Amino acid sequence: MPKPSSVHNRRPLRTNHGRHQSRIHSRLMELQAQLAAAQQREAAALDRIAVLESRLSTLQSAPDGDRERLDTLLAICSALLVIHDVEAILQLISREVARLFPGTRSTLVFLVDPDRQQLALRATSNGQPCDLILHPDQGLARRSLLSPRAMLLTGRDLQTDLQSLLTSQIEQTSVVFAPWPPTSMLLAPLRVEAQRLGVLMLCSGSQTDLFHPRDLPFIQTLADLSAVAISEAQQRERATNLQHDLAQIQSLHAEAQARLSTAQAQLLQSAKLAAVGELAASVAHEINNPLYAARNSLYLVEQDMPPDATQRPFLEIAQNELGRIARIITRMRDFYRPTRAELTPTNVNKILIETVELVQTHLRHNRISITSDLTADLPHSIAHADQLRQVFLNLMLNACDAMPDGGCLHLTTGVLPPTNDRAACVIIRITDTGTGIAPEHLPHLFEPFYTTKPQGTGLGLAISAHIISQHDGQISVESTPGAGTTFVITLPVVSS
Amino acid sequence: MSLRHIEIVDSDPTAALVTQRGLQVLLDTEVEVTVAPSPDAAWLDCLKEEVDLLIIDPNPQSRAATSLVKALRAYRPHVPVLVLTAYDTPRLRAQMQTLGVQHYLAKPIDLLDLNEVVRTALKTATHTDMMVPLKH
Numbered sequence: 001m002p003k004p005s006s007v008h009n010r011r012p013l014r015t016n017h018g019r020h021q022s023r024i025h026s027r028l029m030e031l032q033a034q035l036a037a038a039q040q041r042e043a044a045a046l047d048r049i050a051v052l053e054s055r056l057s058t059l060q061s062a063p064d065g066d067r068e069r070l071d072t073l074l075a076i077c078s079a080l081l082v083i084h085d086v087e088a089i090l091q092l093i094s095r096e097v098a099r100l101f102p103g104t105r106s107t108l109v110f111l112v113d114p115d116r117q118q119l120a121l122r123a124t125s126n127g128q129p130c131d132l133i134l135h136p137d138q139g140l141a142r143r144s145l146l147s148p149r150a151m152l153l154t155g156r157d158l159q160t161d162l163q164s165l166l167t168s169q170i171e172q173t174s175v176v177f178a179p180w181p182p183t184s185m186l187l188a189p190l191r192v193e194a195q196r197l198g199v200l201m202l203c204s205g206s207q208t209d210l211f212h213p214r215d216l217p218f219i220q221t222l223a224d225l226s227a228v229a230i231s232e233a234q235q236r237e238r239a240t241n242l243q244h245d246l247a248q249i250q251s252l253h254a255e256a257q258a259r260l261s262t263a264q265a266q267l268l269q270s271a272k273l274a275a276v277g278e279l280a281a282s283v284a285h286e287i288n289n290p291l292y293a294a295r296n297s298l299y300l301v302e303q304d305m306p307p308d309a310t311q312r313p314f315l316e317i318a319q320n321e322l323g324r325i326a327r328i329i330t331r332m333r334d335f336y337r338p339t340r341a342e343l344t345p346t347n348v349n350k351i352l353i354e355t356v357e358l359v360q361t362h363l364r365h366n367r368i369s370i371t372s373d374l375t376a377d378l379p380h381s382i383a384h385a386d387q388l389r390q391v392f393l394n395l396m397l398n399a400c401d402a403m404p405d406g407g408c409l410h411l412t413t414g415v416l417p418p419t420n421d422r423a424a425c426v427i428i429r430i431t432d433t434g435t436g437i438a439p440e441h442l443p444h445l446f447e448p449f450y451t452t453k454p455q456g457t458g459l460g461l462a463i464s465a466h467i468i469s470q471h472d473g474q475i476s477v478e479s480t481p482g483a484g485t486t487f488v489i490t491l492p493v494v495s496s
Numbered sequence: 497m498s499l500r501h502i503e504i505v506d507s508d509p510t511a512a513l514v515t516q517r518g519l520q521v522l523l524d525t526e527v528e529v530t531v532a533p534s535p536d537a538a539w540l541d542c543l544k545e546e547v548d549l550l551i552i553d554p555n556p557q558s559r560a561a562t563s564l565v566k567a568l569r570a571y572r573p574h575v576p577v578l579v580l581t582a583y584d585t586p587r588l589r590a591q592m593q594t595l596g597v598q599h600y601l602a603k604p605i606d607l608l609d610l611n612e613v614v615r616t617a618l619k620t621a622t623h624t625d626m627m628v629p630l631k632h
Contacts, residue, residue: 281585288582289508292604296514299607300521326604422594472590492590 069218072099076222080229084236086111090123093226097202098125100218105182105205110134110141111190111198111230119145119199132169139164143187144199150188150220152211158185183208186215188223192231200226256361263358264397267390267460279448284329291329295322343471345380345494346388348426349413355392356411359400367406368399374413379493381426383471391464391475395430395487398460401453402434402485416490425473425490436481445477500527500618505538505552505561508582511603515551515580518607519614527618535560542572549617551578553603554588562591569596576617580610 076096083089090109097107107125112118119141121132134141139161143151153161162170162181170180182203190198200223204210298319305312356370363370399409409432416425437445437452444450446465451458468475472492479485502519506512512531520529527548532538541547550568554561568575577597581588584602592600599617601610 285583288584288603289511292582293508293510293514295604296518296607300514300518303521322604329604423590469585469587472587 069100072096073218073221073225077225080225083229084233086230086233086237087122089226089229089233093200093222094123094125097200097222100222101186101202101211101215103204103207103210104202105179106203108132108201108203109190109198109226110201112136112145112196122198134165134169141199144201145189145196147187147189150186150216150223152184152186152213152216154184154208154211158182179205184211186211186219188219190223190227190230192227195231197227197230197234253361256358259358260362263393267394267397267463280332284332287325287329291322291326295319295326298322343382343384346383346385347378348381348383348388348428348491349374349378351383351385351388352392352411352413352428355389355396358389358393359396362397362400363409366400366403368403368409369407370409370411372411374411375415378413378426379415379424381471381473381491382494383491384467387467388471391467391489392428392430394460394464399430399432399434399485402432402436404435407433407484415493422492424493426493428489428491429486430489431484431486433484436483437477437479437485438481442477442479446475499525500548501541501546502527502529502549502551502614502618503538503541503547504529504531505535505550505564506531506580507553507555507558507561511553511582514607515610519611522607522611523614535564539564539567542568542575545572547575549576549578549614551580551614553581554579554583554592556583556588562595565592565595565597576620578613578617580605 076092079092079096080089083092090111094107094109098104104125108121109123110119111122113120117136119134119136121134136142136145143153143161159181183206184204186202188200189196190200200219202211202219298315302312302315302319305315352372352374356372360370396409403409409430412429412431414427416427418424441452446461447458448462449458450462465475468489468491474490476488477485478488502523504512504515506515509531516529516531519527523529532541535552538547538550538552542550550564552561552565554565565577565579568577573596576599578599578601579588579592579597580601580603582603589600598620599613601613
């Protein structure tokens with residue numbers, strides 16, 4: 001309050017009144033300004049309240065949203081239980097993500113290609129085909145694949161990762177990431193225990209705050225469910241392929257076994273025939289001398305006999321019958337010998353390779369490796385291919401028997417130059433690392449019915465020697481007990 | 497014309513006798529056909545240039561006959577050899593061919609056929625100075 005003025009300081013009344021009014025006016029102005037400021041503050045406070053109410057409302061409505069998402073996840077889970085195809089699973093995920101995260105502009109599912117060590121885009125929400133490949137050492141791929149859990153990527157981090165893409169990749173990416181570039185992304189690794197199967201990527205488009213950290217557990221749950229389903233489908237596919245391969249291998253094995261059994265049966269049959277043939281030839285040789293002597297003695301008797309002798313017809317009968325015996329003996333001897341027509345120029349290397357193919361499965365089954373050193377441009381030998389094959393087959397099967405704990409079978413071919421005693425020859429060596437042959441057995445090895453095996457017939461090597469002999473060749477054996485055995489065959493080459 | 501001499505080497509004495517008698521009858525007095533008691537004896541006769549044709553049966557049980565053929569090829573290559581064997585095999589045939597044997601027959605053969613081959617062998621046989629000195 002203004003103090004009353006004193007007598008000696010009194011001024012005219014009009015002047016005092018004007019000053020008073022002026023003060024009141026100023027005061028009024030101040031109050032009006034204060035009121036305006038208070039009104040502004042009130043408006044701002046109301047705005048904040050509105051925002052908070054809005055946030056509160058959002059927060060209050062969240063439980064309902066979570067329940068819906070949970071229901072969606074359960075529905076996806078149920079669907080995944082009955083889908084056993086990887087492509088169908090990927091399509092389901094890329095389609096259903098929109099229900100979990102409304103507003104998502106694009107969804108991409110990458111799977112690891114284990115052969116090429118890269119991430120291949122396998123499914124998109126827009127369904128557009130795209131051959132996008134990301135390398136695991138690239139920022140975006142590495143971050144998402146190696147991350148232990150789902151992540152929300154925005155702002156500078158996202159821009160940095162997108163810049164790591166190559167120009168060509170960006171061109172491809174902008175097709176499936178439209179609009180490009182995205183302003184935020186949700187990334188989740190597809191993993192089963194320590195195995196990384198791929199990546200699930202969600203893009204927001206231009207809406208910066210579409211995704212929220214609250215979304216992370218949901219996308220990780222979806223990624224985990226998907227990963228388990230994909231892994232199970234891949235395992236199932238792998239098992240089916242393995243079963244198919246196994247069936248095929250079993251079929252091939254059975255086929256090879258059948259061929260080998262047939263060849264063994266033929267070998268045994270041939271061996272029996274050859275043994276009989278060997279016997280017949282040996283008998284024929286022993287008969288030839290007395291037959292020769294008897295026939296020609298009769299001829300000499302006939303020369304001294306008068307033309308009208310009564311014994312002459314009987315002499316003739318005896319000569320004819322001896323001639324018949326001679327023909328029978330010749331036929332018997334030649335029956336087991338390849339005729340000239342069956343002997344053709346033969347590539348020994350080719351026969352060896354064909355025989356190896358025949359016993360390949362048997363060798364593998366017995367853990368026997370095979371090596372060869374076959375001379376290129378080996379000269380041809382005049383031979384009966386089937387009979388040579390039988391010899392090689394017999395020697396290779398013997399080698400297998402000599403290596404019950406596995407080992408190595410080594411084949412070589414070469415050429416021996418001609419000498420004074422023989423023409424040029426092809427030399428074949430069949431070497432095993434087996435148990436070897438005791439020295440006391442070696443001299444009898446090629447005798448018919450001589451065997452050291454409990455189930456052996458003793459005919460295999462005898463027939464082999466017989467066949468080689470019929471080809472004007474030679475067969476021999478070198479063996480060291482405990483170290484292995486080498487069979488050496490020589491066959492004359494076709495002379496020019 | 498001097499008497500030609502055919503010598504037979506055969507481990508089967510009966511077969512050797514028939515060959516000798518038969519050829520002697522068929523060839524009459526043109527030649528003298530004898531049986532050598534052993535391959536070594538035949539070798540000595542060949543060394544003495546007393547053989548115009550050697551008929552030999554290489555017995556697989558013994559290498560003596562084969563060795564005789566090898567020796568003839570080396571030191572008396574002009575002496576013709578006729579292999580007349582009861583042990584005919586492709587291997588023996590090839591071996592004899594390699595050793596340079598020109599005439600090869602398998603028993604049992606008729607004497608008449610043998611006679612033809614022997615005559616041919618005697619015709620082609622030449623007394624030459626192709627003797628090769630023995631090594632000491």
